[in-house]
Amino acid sequence: MSETLRNFANTYLMWNEGPLIWGSDVLILLTIIGIVGVLTYFKKWRWLWDEWLTTVDHKRIGIMYLIAALLMLFRGGVDAELLRTQLAIPGNHFLDAAHYDQIFTTHGTIMILFMAMPFIFALFNIVVPLQIGARDVAFPYLNAVSFWLFFFGALLFNISFVFGGSPDAGWVSYPPLSELGFDPGPGENYYLLGIQISGIGSIATGINFLATILKMRAPGMSLMRMPLFTWSVLGACIMIIFAFPALTVALALLLLDRVAGTHFFTMLHGGNPAMFVNLFWIWGHPEVYIVVLPAFGVFSEVVATFARKRIFGYASMVSSLILISVISYFVWVHHFFTMGAGPDVNTFFAIASMAVGIPTGVKVFNWLFTMWRGRIRLSLPMMWTLAFIPTFAIGGATGVMLAVAPADYQYHNSYFLIAHFHQTLIGGVVFGMLAGMYYWWPKMFGFKLDERLGRWAFWFFNIGFYICFMPQYALGLMGMQRRMYVYPADMGWNTLNLVSTIGAYLMGIGFLFIVAQVVYSIRHGERDLTGDPWDGRTLEWSLPSPAPHYNFAVIPVVTDRDMWWILKREGREEELMPRPEEVKDIHMPKNSGVPFLMGVCFFVGGFGVVFNWWWLAVAGLAGVLLSLLSRSFQYEEEYSLPAEKVIETEISLGRL
Amino acid sequence: MSAGHKSLLLVVGAAAALFLSGCSPNYLVLNPAGPVGREEMHLIVLSTVLVLAVVIPVFVLLAFIVWRYRDRPGNPAAYRPEWSESRILEIVWWGIPIIIVGVLGFYTAKTTFALTEPPESSTQPLTIQVTSLNWKWLFQYPGQGVATVNYCEIPVGVPVQFELTADSPMNSFWVPQLGGQEYAMPGMAMRLWLQADKPGTYYGHGANFTGEGFAHMGFNVVAVSQKDFDQWVSKAKSTGQALTEAGYQQLKKPGVMGTATYSSYPPGLFHDTVWTNGGRYDPKMAGMGGTDGRAGMMPKGAASMPGTGAPK
Ligand code: HEM
Ligand SMILES: [Cu+2]
């Protein structure tokens, strides 16, 4: 009996691996006990279920995405600190090879798929319906399904750490390294299923917001009157719809190789690993633009608001967004110039890759000239936007350098590449998402985040960023490869690695300041009573903070691009206030527990596949089918909010 | 572009290159020891200079604008909240990047095609067949009949054609001072031309992650004069032990090791490795073996196709 128990503990709970695992197990257990305890003590279970787990309200779903993204930023950040600690000195014994490999794999996967993606989805949800004058997204129920698929996909990926073992073939997970022959553990299955499940959710989100933006805009909001954030979401959604299926296929085929013994990606029996590499990057390159476009959208909103000026060259901004979305489908080979595709292919993809730099550069100049002749206020959203410009300029420049195919023969797989993509992903996506978070935080929660703590976070994070990643360009030119858990001491790499690690710690401190800032501001943050704390320009700022459940008591008629700003300048704000005679009954979607349960079933099924426990997989799948079926028999998905109720709410908000 | 501008560019480029490479020999990529690495470095310098033409204005503009248009009381700078279009400005910043990409694209195309050819055509090239194993590098010299692990000797001034494959997960073969890397993939034979101009020991390492022992997949490329190279070959032939089929199976087992030298190896080993790892499913692979000129390399049943060297 104790033998079986020990066996189980060692195989699945990995207790033979020592204190790191034990500590995490204890921490996770304590966290769970803590959460359950608090919910029970304050009798909040009902509230949790009614208000959050079953919600179909885009604003609440957005907030849940945001919380998940911040948690994953923390997890991915801890991974990063562990990696950098290991690399601080040559020949370090802090982590062994196996752990280092797992950690860089989970770090990369989590940062891209479970941090950047939910972060952009958080802003999609919180902002888009409010910006276009809609009451919700096109398919609120599907929106909830998307969220729970993301959530349980991420959960499945994360439990690999304490149950069965983490994936260790890199976030790109190239076969044959990721095939059974070289990687028998369950970690790679976790990777495949975790991403697959959340990926289905992402495709649904893409479709949902495309439909929302195309069909749900308030009357008068033509495409060319749309705020640039909404434009960027439109671009990102189109890219999601075209790119994610490639990932779905790649993951599914690799999973078949692993669990069903097919040979899609082994050279034996006529398969080809290069097919995986192609499919992966056909998704992977657009993916980096999927996450950065919404950041561009945020910067456009923030720059105009905090420079108190119209965005410069709106038409150029829109066309560059579209150009970026289109061109970035024709550049994927730049991730493997050195795989022998031949000079003609490499030349094509090299020039296409450089070409993406053109519209991107144009955007930078347009942001700069939006500030020209403006009045710049240095609040937190604007600070992150200003910090983004030089960071992204360097990241973009080194991107163009990487696109020079023959030169990439020297940068590829080196720290030069690591420095480049962190510069764009952190300088672009993370800065952008933080700017957006600070900007729309009052809209979500009704209070501002504390400026003073935010400035500490800003400076720690930014200075740390340069100290961490600038040396890595040099390390790349010194010949240091990525994914090395130890490196020789006689190559002249030691000092720069140490410096880089110090930078990573500074960024970590920056993150802690953000946590402190959030905690402090919940109590002490400046309350937003006007609904328009930044003197905004777009529709969402005409609403109270937080916006009522139905968003707009009366759907506005849009007459201009920066309508709210113009109305304010002309003293016509009244036009966006509801008049009682115009308020009608509002149809709102009903809450539903099915999306949550469907996520649970996906989780259970995925878990079964990870360990090849087919009975469990079948049970999970059956649950998924049942949840789908139950939706078909749900005839009343909406309820009606009577006009009197709406008027009552509006009066209590002081708008009537 | 006027001559003045050109020379200015050159000066800036040279200064940048000097600044970076001059400060330390540790910058392997910027201290190339052969024509391939040098070509690549020229492109690196050129592209650095060209992108700086955008980056520097961005920095200057940003600093200036934020300073001038800060929202502070009594700021005398103009405030035009509706000013948001300028045809001329937009043409400038659509145009300049297009020109830059044009120039860079032209040189990229030129070099990309040039680097598929051997660096120096007057000398008879040397072929070395490289196999990435878990976690070590095996070098075979089809012309000399010797083999090594985790180091290889090459003659100075002779173009070397590395034929790359893997009997393990995909790796990438990189010797920064000689030139850029190329993937080594199971079931395929890839080709990479490198050449050393001066004697020296050059650091090389696998660049694509292959699992636990990956960090230990370093090797040295030792460039010596032709005479020393010939001597080294004969010494290897007389003092090394033979790599047998069984010995190769031993090498294949996952593990890390130091260097080794073999006086001979099983004939056709490289080709068989490619073949059994899936090369036999690739019609292009049938022509392999032409480069080393060894009879009897083709395994039984293989169709012999005319053609030189590796596919792709
Ligand atoms: C505190 C900030 C961060 C630090 C210090 C950091 C550090 C690192 C380190 C040390 C590695 C492993 C390098 C190697 O051994 O090859 C790595 C890899 C990676 N990072 Fe980060 N990182 C940070 C933030 C991010 C963010 C925000 C993203 C994405 C949005 C990201 C995406 C990646 C990816 C995709 C990889 C590659 C993983 C792989 O090789 O499979 N990182 N990072
Ligand atoms: Cu890319």
Ligand SMILES: [Cu+2]
């Ligand atoms: Cu190949």
